[in-house]
Amino acid sequence: MALTEDLAALLGPKGWLTEGLEAWQTDWLKMQSHLPLGVARPENTEQVSAVMRLAHAAGVPVTPQGGNTSLCAGAVPGAPGHVILSLSRMNRIGAVDPLDFTVTVEAGAVLASVHQAVAEHDLIFPMHLGAEGSAQIGGLIATNAGGSHALRYGMMQDLVLGLEVVLPDGRVWNGLRPLVKDNAGYQLRRLFCGSEGTLGVVTRAALRLFPAPVSRASALLTVADFDALVRLGGQLRRDLGEFMSALEFFSSTGLELALRHVSGVSCPLQTRGSAYLLVELSTAAPSLHLDAMLEAALGEAFEAGLILDGTVAANEAQRVAMWRLREEMPEGQRLEGAQVKHDIAVPVASLGEYITRMAPQLNAVLPGVRINPFGHLGDGNIHYNLSPPDGRRDFGDAKAALSQLIYQEAEAAGGSFAAEHGLGRSKVSFADQLRSPEERELMRTLKQAVDPQGLLNPGVLTGSADPQE
Ligand SMILES: Cc1cc2nc3c(=O)[nH]c(=O)nc-3n(C[C@H](O)[C@H](O)[C@H](O)COP(=O)(O)OP(=O)(O)OC[C@H]3O[C@@H](n4cnc5c(N)ncnc54)[C@H](O)[C@@H]3O)c2cc1C
Incomplete structure (x- = not known):
C-alpha cells in the first residue's frame, strides 16, 4: 500500500513499526485489539503534520495514542487497518x-x-x-x-x-x-x-x-456511613478552606479486598466503619502550621459525632502509607477476580444518598453483588466498581443491567455517567441513550466541522462510523 511506503520513507525504521504491535493495538483493560496498518512514532510536530496529511489523502483513519492507559478503549483502533499515531517519542x-x-x-x-x-x-x-x-x-x-x-x-x-x-x-x-x-x-x-x-x-x-508545598498534614478517618462521610467532608472543607488539597474516600469492602490481596498494605485504625476518608492539607507558606489546623478541625468533627476513629500522619512514611491504602483500592479488587468498573459523578450533597440507595437496587438485580465505591469526595466522583457475590466467579448475565442501573440513576440524580475517564469506545452507546439528542447532535456537528471525513479516531466519543466500514 502506498501509504505504508510513504510513512516508512517519512519516519524511518524507528518511526514506522509494522511488527510486534500487540501492546500498541490492545487497550489497558483488553477490551479491543485490531491489527493496525502500523504504528507511526513521529519525532516532531512537522512529522505529525506530514503523517496526518498522508493519512488524510489516503482516507485512512488515525488513532492518536499516548500511554494507552485509557480505561474505556479510547486509544486503540476500533477496526483493523488504521494507523496508530503514538506521541511517545515526542517527550521533551x-x-x-x-x-x-x-x-x-x-x-x-x-x-x-x-x-x-x-x-x-x-x-x-x-x-x-x-x-x-x-x-x-x-x-x-x-x-x-x-x-x-x-x-x-x-x-x-x-x-x-x-x-x-x-x-x-x-x-x-x-x-x-x-x-x-x-x-x-x-x-x-x-x-x-x-x-x-x-x-x-x-x-x-x-x-x-x-x-511546591513546604508542609503537608494528612489524616485517615473512619465514619459510620456515607451520609456521615458527606457531612464530614463538607465541614472539613469549610474549616480548612484553600489548604485542603485532597479529600479521598473508600469503603469497608474496598479496604477488606486491599488488605486481603495487596502485600505491604495495612490500616492504622482500630475501629472499622463503613466508609473511610483521607484528608490532606498542603501549603507553600513556611509560617503556617497545618498539623495544628487539621487537629483543631478534626477535634470539632469528633465532638459533633461525625468521626468514629481517626489518625493523623506523624511523619512522611505514615502519610505515604495512607495514600497507598487509597491507591490500592483498584488493585485489591482486580486481584479478587472479575469486576465491572464505573466512573460516575453525582452532586457531592447526593453522594451518600446515592451510594446507600443503590445497594438494594443492585442486589435486586444480582443478590449478594459486592459494591466497592471509592474516589474523590470533593468533586462527587465515585469509582463505583462491582465484584460478583462471594463464592461466584462472574456476574452471569447481570453485567449490562447493573451498569445500566448505575449510569441511569447517576444521571437521574443530576450527575454524570462519565466523570473523568471519558467515553472512549466503550461508553458511546450510553451517551446516545442518556444524554439529550441536542447535546449529542452538537457534538457531532463539531466533529463534522473539524474532521469532515471522520478520520480521527472514528467510533470514539461521537460514535461516528469508521469510514472504511
Ligand atoms: C491505574 C489507572 C489509574 C487511573 N486513574 C485515573 C484518575 O484518577 N483520573 C483520571 O482522570 N483518569 C485515570 N485513569 C485513566 C487514564 O490514565 C487517563 O485517562 C489518562 O489521561 C490517559 O492518558 P494516556 O496518555 O494513557 O492516554 P491514552 O490512553 O493513550 O489515550 C486516551 C485518549 O486520548 C487520546 N490521545 C492520546 N494522546 C493524544 C494526543 N497527543 N492528541 C490527541 N489525542 C490523544 C487517545 O486517542 C484516547 O482517545 C487511570 C488509568 C489507570 C490505568
Whole structure:
C-alpha cells in the first residue's frame, strides 16, 4: 500500500513499526485489539503534520495514542487497518518559567517525568493519578483527566494554558500562548481538552505550575456511613478552606479486598466503619502550621459525632502509607477476580444518598453483588466498581443491567455517567441513550466541522462510523 511506503520513507525504521504491535493495538483493560496498518512514532510536530496529511489523502483513519492507559478503549483502533499515531517519542520538556509559573512540554512527556522536571524548581504540576508513570500529557489533555487533586487545582482543562494541535488534514494550530487570560473568541484550548483524539492531535502544551508545598498534614478517618462521610467532608472543607488539597474516600469492602490481596498494605485504625476518608492539607507558606489546623478541625468533627476513629500522619512514611491504602483500592479488587468498573459523578450533597440507595437496587438485580465505591469526595466522583457475590466467579448475565442501573440513576440524580475517564469506545452507546439528542447532535456537528471525513479516531466519543466500514 502506498501509504505504508510513504510513512516508512517519512519516519524511518524507528518511526514506522509494522511488527510486534500487540501492546500498541490492545487497550489497558483488553477490551479491543485490531491489527493496525502500523504504528507511526513521529519525532516532531512537522512529522505529525506530514503523517496526518498522508493519512488524510489516503482516507485512512488515525488513532492518536499516548500511554494507552485509557480505561474505556479510547486509544486503540476500533477496526483493523488504521494507523496508530503514538506521541511517545515526542517527550521533551522545555524550560520552566519561574515567573510565569509555566512549562511547555511535548505531548508525549510522561506525567511523572513532568513532576520530576518541575520539582527541581520548587514547583509542582498538580495532576496526580494512579497511571502517572505511563500516562502522557497529550492523553491527559485529550481525556481531560481529573485525579486526586482536582478539588484544589481543577482538571486538565484548568491546568492547560496553551496548546499546539495538528488538525485532521495536517494543518497546525499554534495556540501555545502561556496565558491565563486570552478571550479572543471561542476557547479552543478547552475544546481540545476532553476531545479524546477526535478533533486534533495535541503536540505541545503550556502547563500551569504552582509553588511546591513546604508542609503537608494528612489524616485517615473512619465514619459510620456515607451520609456521615458527606457531612464530614463538607465541614472539613469549610474549616480548612484553600489548604485542603485532597479529600479521598473508600469503603469497608474496598479496604477488606486491599488488605486481603495487596502485600505491604495495612490500616492504622482500630475501629472499622463503613466508609473511610483521607484528608490532606498542603501549603507553600513556611509560617503556617497545618498539623495544628487539621487537629483543631478534626477535634470539632469528633465532638459533633461525625468521626468514629481517626489518625493523623506523624511523619512522611505514615502519610505515604495512607495514600497507598487509597491507591490500592483498584488493585485489591482486580486481584479478587472479575469486576465491572464505573466512573460516575453525582452532586457531592447526593453522594451518600446515592451510594446507600443503590445497594438494594443492585442486589435486586444480582443478590449478594459486592459494591466497592471509592474516589474523590470533593468533586462527587465515585469509582463505583462491582465484584460478583462471594463464592461466584462472574456476574452471569447481570453485567449490562447493573451498569445500566448505575449510569441511569447517576444521571437521574443530576450527575454524570462519565466523570473523568471519558467515553472512549466503550461508553458511546450510553451517551446516545442518556444524554439529550441536542447535546449529542452538537457534538457531532463539531466533529463534522473539524474532521469532515471522520478520520480521527472514528467510533470514539461521537460514535461516528469508521469510514472504511
Ligand atoms: C491505574 C489507572 C489509574 C487511573 N486513574 C485515573 C484518575 O484518577 N483520573 C483520571 O482522570 N483518569 C485515570 N485513569 C485513566 C487514564 O490514565 C487517563 O485517562 C489518562 O489521561 C490517559 O492518558 P494516556 O496518555 O494513557 O492516554 P491514552 O490512553 O493513550 O489515550 C486516551 C485518549 O486520548 C487520546 N490521545 C492520546 N494522546 C493524544 C494526543 N497527543 N492528541 C490527541 N489525542 C490523544 C487517545 O486517542 C484516547 O482517545 C487511570 C488509568 C489507570 C490505568
